[in-house]
Amino acid sequence: MKKLLIVLTLIVGVLFSGCGSAKRIEVAQKQLPSWYENPPRTTSSELYAIGEGKTKREAIDNALTLLASTLSVSISSSFNAKTVIKEGRVNSSNATYINQTQSDVKKIRITNYELLNAVQLGFKRFAVLVKANKKELFNGLKNEIDQEFAMIEQSEKNLKNENALKKFSFYKKSINKTKNIPNSLIVMKALNAHFNAKGYLEQLNQLQTKYDYFLAHITFSINAATDAKGFTKSIAKGLSSKKFNLKNKKNNMHFIVEIKANINKAEAYGFSIARSDITFTTKDAKNVIVATNVVHIDGQSSQGYKIAVQNISKKLDALISKEGIGTVLGLNI
Secondary structure, eight states, X not given: OHHHHHHHHHHHHHHHHHHHHOOOXXXXXXXXXXXXXXXXXXXXXXXXXXXXXXXXXXXXXXXXXXXXXXXXXXXXXXXXXXXXXXXXXXXXXXXXXXXXXXXXXXXXXXXXXXXEEEEEEETTEEEEEEEEEHHHHHHHHHHHHHHHHXXXXXXXXXXXXXXXXXXXXXXXXXXXXXXXXXXXXXXXXXXXXXXXXXXXXXXXXXXXXXXXXXXXXXXXXXXXXXXXXXXXXXXXXXXXXXXXEEOOOOSTTEEEEEEEEEEEEEEETTEEEEEEEXXXXXXXXXXXXXXXXEEEEEEXXXXXXXXXXXXXXXXXXXXXXXXXXXXXXXXXX
């Protein structure tokens, strides 16, 4: 027993003496690259920007966002505008990153750029330096806009024999596709002081004018079968919310929404249930079907079948509010 005690004492002593002589391992702090501390300044022909992010890709995206923001252009993105570094060094333990500025702006795609440098600052933290040639950036944006308008022009030629709703939908989509072009034009003007955006603005204005024309002249009327009369108000409200006129006209811009309903009565656990299949058919002035859709809605009530049917109308209102009148009718409006 005494021998065992002596051996244990010797082992403990050796362990403590080893701990006392062990050297502390210190990780050298990482020196920031010179391009990070003193980034190149934008010149008359080149743009430079530094970006940071959790990944290299995110850092590049943020650099491109900042690159465009230096031209006083809004781009849709949230990015870290400033990083606070403790003691002028960066590693995974002593770097504190704070999101000082977030910018919500419209997105402009920048594809003409060069990645000059990239470095990992610390754990899940990257920094990059990007450069863009002003002339190449200008030409890239111009080519994208020219291609977009060329595709719209070609598609517009194929609309000649389509109904008014198809044309309305086309101009709505075209306006949505070109919504960022005004911001691109601002960038292009900043890149090239001699650039004149008048022609492009006129094309945008023409799309808006044609959209407004069809919206002002397209009319709807609603015909409902006896069992579907209670759903007329819901459809009328949905169409009005899209600023369509509800009038009974006879021209090539008038459309008729027909509503039919198949409602079955059921009982369950003391509730009256009304199970419905509601069919919506939209026809043009020539009685040609342009869209059809069926929705299945169950109404229920503890106060009888009549109230259960009224509950269908409330659920139809909620469906239109959530999905949109276009989805309910099967129309792209």
